[in-house]
Amino acid sequence: xxxxxxxxxxxxxxxxxxxxxxxxxxQVFHVESDPKVDKIRAALPGVNxxxxxxxxxxxxxxxxxxxxxxxxxxxxxxxxxxxRIASIMGVAxxxxxKQVAVVLCQGDCEHAEDRYIYHGIEDCRAEDxxxxxxxxxxxxxxxxxxCQDVCDFDAISIVDGIAIIDREKCTGCELCVAICPxxxxxxxxxxxxxxxxxxxxxxxxxxxxKCTVGCIGCSICVKNCPDDAFIFxxxxxxxxxxxxxxxxxxxxxxxxxxxxxxxxxxxQIAQ
Amino acid sequence: xxxxxxxxxxxxxxxxVLARFLGICPFLGVSNKIETATGMSIAVTFVVTLSSIITYxxxxxxxxxxxxxxxxxxxxxxxxxALVQFVEMVMKKTSPTLYDALGVYLPLITTNxxxxxxxxxxxxxxxxxxxxxxxxxxxxxxxxxxxxLISGLREQFELADIPEALEGFPITLITAGLMxxxxxxxxxxx
Numbered sequence: 187x188x189x190x191x192x193x194x195x196x197x198x199x200x201x202x203x204x205x206x207x208x209x210x211x212x213q214v215f216h217v218e219s220d221p222k223v224d225k226i227r228a229a230l231p232g233v234n235x236x237x238x239x240x241x242x243x244x245x246x247x248x249x250x251x252x253x254x255x256x257x258x259x260x261x262x263x264x265x266x267x268x269x270r271i272a273s274i275m276g277v278a279x280x281x282x283x284k285q286v287a288v289v290l291c292q293g294d295c296e297h298a299e300d301r302y303i304y305h306g307i308e309d310c311r312a313e314d315x316x317x318x319x320x321x322x323x324x325x326x327x328x329x330x331x332x333c334q335d336v337c338d339f340d341a342i343s344i345v346d347g348i349a350i351i352d353r354e355k356c357t358g359c360e361l362c363v364a365i366c367p368x369x370x371x372x373x374x375x376x377x378x379x380x381x382x383x384x385x386x387x388x389x390x391x392x393x394x395x396k397c398t399v400g401c402i403g404c405s406i407c408v409k410n411c412p413d414d415a416f417i418f419x420x421x422x423x424x425x426x427x428x429x430x431x432x433x434x435x436x437x438x439x440x441x442x443x444x445x446x447x448x449x450x451x452x453x454q455i456a457q
Numbered sequence: 458x459x460x461x462x463x464x465x466x467x468x469x470x471x472x473x474v475l476a477r478f479l480g481i482c483p484f485l486g487v488s489n490k491i492e493t494a495t496g497m498s499i500a501v502t503f504v505v506t507l508s509s510i511i512t513y514x515x516x517x518x519x520x521x522x523x524x525x526x527x528x529x530x531x532x533x534x535x536x537x538x539a540l541v542q543f544v545e546m547v548m549k550k551t552s553p554t555l556y557d558a559l560g561v562y563l564p565l566i567t568t569n570x571x572x573x574x575x576x577x578x579x580x581x582x583x584x585x586x587x588x589x590x591x592x593x594x595x596x597x598x599x600x601x602x603x604x605x606l607i608s609g610l611r612e613q614f615e616l617a618d619i620p621e622a623l624e625g626f627p628i629t630l631i632t633a634g635l636m637x638x639x640x641x642x643x644x645x646x647x
Binding site (some may be wrong): 192193196197200201204207208211212215216217 | 519520523525528531536546549550
């Protein structure tokens, strides 16, 4: 029995001894810290995603308490957290417009052509390194799920070979934006219901060969927009979200249906 | 072995970083500036020397007498972890600048192989208490020498025209390798 008891006794005894010593030392060498830091850390989501640019929520809490970071620095927490932190810091938070990440590609298996069959590491960055990936359109989503892996909030799913981000689950941490090798994921205001979901800057005839839902640069949307909200550059239409009123005219006019409409999606869910 | 031989041997011939390849993490992690490297060296020296003394006493008085040598690793880790915690507290109180500069590397001393390596080697070599103190002090000074040397070189890299592909860690690793080869020159000294 002593073969078991002795080691346990010694290890436990030493542990206890060090524990007591350390707790006494922590009393002696106690450093007064800003009580705000603890309160702010409690208010933060605590996922340590690093989207704010600080090393974890602890780092941001110190940053906010020092006044380096704004009270709205936590994009993940949104306005709820910002308000709580603002009340701790004693300042007004102001309105934070919620931004969500959107994959700007609709070229799923049904609509987009492939150039070759990719057998390799299931990682978009690896596939992208192989002549820009298997998709005929070099701008399109490769659908390996690299963004899905990096998402801490389970908001991204791969459907029919492209990534789709759930607007409700997205917290706007921008981790997927950073990792996408195609630079396909962009931040869009949560309220925005009309988005050009294509990044192809190729001429229309090439786009048509590769994908049936790509932007062919016909600029019909630009001509029909009542709010002058379209920016047409490099044979690609883009919406200025500040000007857009979500009227949906462009969605109807677009010949290739490359303009995605959240209005329809909402109606479909309602039905 | 006399004390002088032990010191020279652990500082140069068997330099823990460049000849035994222990403690590579802080060697690469905290070697950006000479200032922080010096601070880290002092912290490591303190922890290594103190932990070696305590581990030696525990080994001789408790583990050897009770025949529980197999507990060596876990007990030593316990001692080191407690010591590092203690050093961290003291440093936070007395020198917040150094505490901030060392950042995550201070808790990392806990799992640093130099500290455990020195403690275990002291026992393996059969040193007495005086030899243990000098061996561990020499080992950590050797660690400090390597750390300060490479941080000095890395400060120079800031100004040097390094090929883009080698910037940052690659050139540091190459330099570390060259330093290791240079330190081979000390072999046979003792």
